[in-house]
Amino acid sequence: MNLTHICGDLYNRLFAVQISSPELRVDYEVWTRIYESLPEGYTLPDYEILQALQR
Numbered sequence: 001m002n003l004t005h006i007c008g009d010l011y012n013r014l015f016a017v018q019i020s021s022p023e024l025r026v027d028y029e030v031w032t033r034i035y036e037s038l039p040e041g042y043t044l045p046d047y048e049i050l051q052a053l054q055r
Contacts, residue, residue, distance in 0.1 A: 004028050011035060016043045 008024035011031050 014038070014042070014044055016045060016047070 004027055005025040006028045007022055008026040008031075009020050009022055011026065011034075012018040012020070014035060
């Protein structure tokens with residue numbers, strides 16, 4: 001078992017639509033780096049960017 005891979009559900013807070021997938025394993029170091037680099041309250045998809053692209 002690779003200890004750097006954890007349940008992906010721990011990062012569901014990044015997504016506007018949160019779907020539990022306990023079988024999905026993600027690299028802890030990579031996803032923590034992604035999470036820490038995003039602005040507070042950021043979610044995927046970023047609705048502000050999507051609205052700007054639709055104009």
